[in-house]
Amino acid sequence: MLARRYGLWALIVVLVGVAVLPLPDFWITQLNYIGLYSLVCLGLVLLTGVAGLTSFGQAAFVGIGAYSTAWLTLNTGLSPWLTLFIGLGLTAACALILALLTLRMSGHYLPLATMAWGLSLYYLMGNLDALGKYDGLLGIQGLTLLGWEVGQGRGFFALTWTIVVLAALAIVQLLDSRAGRAMRSLRSGTLMAEAMGVSTLRYKIIIFLIAALLASLSGWLFAHFQRTVNPSPFGLKMGIEYLFMTVVGGVGHVWGALTGALLTKLLEDQLQVLLPQWLGTSGSYEIIVFGIVLVLMLKFLPDGLWSFVDRRVPRARRKEDWAGAPDLPARAKPEQGELVLDVQAIRKEFGGLVAVKDISFQIRAGQIVGLIGPNGAGKSTTFNLISGVLSLTSGNVVFRGEKIGGLRSREIAARGMSRTFQHVKMIPDMTVLENVALGTHLRGTKGVVSAMTRLNRSEEQQLFREAQRQLERIGMGAFLHEQAGNLAMGPQRLMEIARALCSDPALLLLDEPAAGLRHQEKLALGGVLRQLRAEGMSILLVEHDMDLVMGICDHLVVMEFGTYLTEGTPAFIQQSPAVRAAYLGTEH
Structure with missing residues (x-):
């Protein structure tokens, strides 16, 4: 940690020393x-x-x-x-x-x-x-x-x-x-x-x-x-050399840029002198050497030379200086029982294939609604139509009284709908806190210039305080500074939920959150979802784990082959002959 903290000062000392020492011109x-x-x-x-x-x-x-x-x-x-x-x-x-x-x-x-x-x-x-x-x-x-x-x-x-x-x-x-x-x-x-x-x-x-x-x-x-x-x-030759320098130094590391430029320039100068002496003839042989070096780098050290330093020098733990930061502004929440989502005969066609055919259902505030059905029923497609990932062929989606069909997913997110993903999506080399803070993006305003000049510090403290609050809300407060890529599947899925909550949603969309989880992790997930419902959160859940679905959902919507089959309470769905036929292929 000390090496990272004082590395910049060491570089400055070296540069000052070079400027004042009697080095050759x-x-x-x-x-x-x-x-x-x-x-x-x-x-x-x-x-x-x-x-x-x-x-x-x-x-x-x-x-x-x-x-x-x-x-x-x-x-x-x-x-x-x-x-x-x-x-x-x-x-x-x-x-x-x-x-x-x-x-x-x-x-x-x-x-x-x-x-x-x-x-x-x-x-x-x-x-x-x-x-x-x-x-x-x-x-x-x-x-x-x-x-x-x-x-x-x-x-x-x-x-x-x-x-x-x-x-x-x-x-x-x-x-x-x-x-x-x-x-x-x-x-x-x-x-x-x-x-x-x-x-x-x-x-x-x-x-x-x-x-x-x-x-x-x-x-x-x-x-x-x-x-x-x-x-x-x-x-173009120099354009390729710039990219070569960056890859050699470490294309994902800021200080790798300086390392790559330094080593490439020094190596090029030495090779231009030594290679003609060794080979007994002149020519741009250093280009051949650079090509071989690049191939070997991409094969054995794709993250560049600076990755050696990055792996071996511990990263400094982020200073927790946001405890006293004010809360971020929150959106007005719907009243208990208020209509939050109204899906109106939505349809999706891919060429001649009808993937979702005229599906309709509703979600009210403080309600967990499960969208279930056999594999290939069209659940994920429906989910993506609601969240704006896919465009509607016909029908509409009304969210809190506003038609959102045709809006981009980021525009829908700005209106208070947030989601997770069937396959966890995160940035593995960022900490859990930083990944979750990405969910606060819509609640901040500071841009590039403010960041470069450190004029964004007060807002950053607010964003990190919110990220920590949401992690603690779902029981992950101990993982703040853990690198996200080191987490097991269960904590990764909980981290996604915390990230989605950071946008202050009125409706949370969860796409198979129990996929790949062990039994205890599923129990923990169920506890988190019940807690969110008790706090007034509305949730749309797409899930294959029937034990989880039946244990936490208030209402279920069943799909089959892209069509609406039935809906009702978990008890009603469990007794439905049509549902048993859809899952088992028989009504008996």
Whole structure:
């Protein structure tokens, strides 16, 4: 824990030592390049490591930042500090357009699209007369800060690495925030994130913009460091190298970005000297070595070199500083017996297949309603139609007097309906507390800038206090700081319920919460659900475990082959010949 706590200070001490010690200028120059590369890799940690989006086009954004300041300072005489913001604005505009065009893609299409825009911008830079074509632009002025000439040596080192450390700290703060938890949920797919109220496309665009702006900042520094720009450093080859650096260092770790940039640059320089000596001929053999290293890394160390540190150095326990935080605003709850959900003849067709045919039922406040039926009866499809995961073919769903048919799942969640999943969906490398706090997303307002500048602390305390309250409510208060991936199936399912409760729902939808649980865990689950009903919670339960269903439900709706079969109390359903026929194939 001490190593993590003082690791940053150790890095700062090293950087200050490098700046003041009489190291050769060659090593200062190398460290300057490593700092420039680190900024791009930090963006890729967010883009690829956190959001799971692969991009080979980051070098093109470096080029936009470099060419913007180069052209503007040479042709307009503007201050480089002013051209920085103009370049960032131009980069943001380009990145936003590209994000809107490409981020809805999935699979291999997104990486191919990033290659396409990287190549397009590279050839655009190389063919415009105003940008000097492939010869580029020469004679770019250096940077000055408050009358001090930054230069290309230790002054530039101090400026660059100050920016790198501040950027890394900003990203660390971002990831440990309401917005950061939403970003970290993207990697596991959109279903869970959207159900928690997260606009997944919005956060993908935000991440894409941050990564592009960091790359543009690196390009601005590069132009005033090199004093010349040409298209060569901004092509597809460099885009691949940036991704390589990030993967080697640890694409899921902020400090892995710095590690990957450092080791790759040092290794590249040494190989360029040693390989021709060993082989007796010149050539870009270091590329072959890098390819082999990448294959071996992906095979044996997919989490990168920084994962060694992350596994061996204990994480510091989160300081519990939210005990006195005020309660989050709560929504008005329905009165006991009030109609909460009215499902009106909903229907779902997949081509010519009718999966759900005109199902209708109601749920009232303080009631547990079970939706049961044999395998293939259409229960999960009905559940997904109600929660907005699937669109209705016909019919409607009315929630607390408002028609919600056709709304997205996050819009339905915002109105007070929350759900769990048949297969537990969580973020394994986050703590139980952090996973549950994701459920409070709709109840917070602080965004990316507040998180990066630590202006969100008071709201974070409120969100964590609510997460702790819900965990204690279901008997999991002792698991706050446990890593979620270490939990057994029973506690994981209870954790999902706590996360759903954090959104302050009027209706809780549970999709097979007892699946995979042992007997004692089922008894504990039943106790939790009875407690929630006693507190006035309305629950829709899809479940195959008949002992649990009959023991806790007030009302049951039975489906068969996508159609409504019957409904009534558990006692009525147990005696129904139609239900016995549906489950056993006979009325006797």
